[in-house]
Amino acid sequence: MKMNLPQKTARVAAFVFVLIFILGMSTELFIRPGMIVPGDAAATVKNIAASEGFFRLSLVSDLIRQALLMLLPLILYKILKPVNKTVAALMVIFYLVCAPISLLNELNHFAVLLLSSGAGYLTAFKADELSALVMFFIDLRIQGTFIAQFFSFWVLLLGFLVFKSGFLPRILGILLMLVGLSYTVSAVLFFLYPAFDTTIVGLFTFIAESLFYLWLLIKGVNVKAWEKRVLEAV
DSSP, X not given: OTTTHHHHHHHHHHHHHHHHHHHHHIIIIIISTTTOOTTOHHHHHHHHHHTHHHHHHHHHHHHHHHHHHHHHHHHHHHHHTTTOHHHHHHHHHHHHHHHHHHHHHTXXXXXXXXXXXXOGGGXXXXXXXXXXXXXXXXXXXXXXXHHHHHTTHHHHHHHHHHHHHSSSOHHHHHHHHHHHHHHHHHHHHHHHOTTOXXXXXXXXXXXXXXXXXXXXHHTOOOHXXXXXXXXXXX
16 A cells, blocks of 8 residues: 555646646636637626626636645645655745735636626726726736746746656656746746747646646656655655
8 A cells, every 4th residue: 555655646646737727728718718808898898797607617716726736736745755855845835935826816807707797886987997997907817827927936846856856757857847947937028028928938838747747647656766765765
């Protein structure tokens, strides 16, 4: 049973990542894009008001995703703490810095929901003012993700631990370290140059992280090498 512990933990981490991916894609690719009309604030407000239930569902999905994202580093800590307990703890701490930023950023979508609710106090705003505020909070939420992304040092530390582990492929560690650097660098570039297109960087980070979790799902860890690390850490 003990020998299977790291394998089970690795596959739990991969399963959590899959859930995070499904929740993220369902909201960002299927639910919200159908409501938000770029350049047409009035149509966006109308769509959100007409599909309030789906918009609320997307908010719940985001909150569940953030909860799973807080769980993921803790699971990875169990696998990687034999490599370097201090660095593994820092990995968790750095994500816990990102978590409240991401959760607070979700308030921007709650603001959109309130502004589209038709509540009586909203009559203080003209229709075009209300529409402009909705688009403001939508844009604020999108740009707010780059603040959390700037503090994604935990992925860099994750890559370092994987690289040094001996029970996971070193190439995956290199890729993850590049992912961590890419997150921070792309956030800086976005803030300095708002027109900077992060699509290619985002595609690279998604592929690299997916390869890591795919490895955990299919191959897991080298149990003998992991156990050796555990004995060395005692």
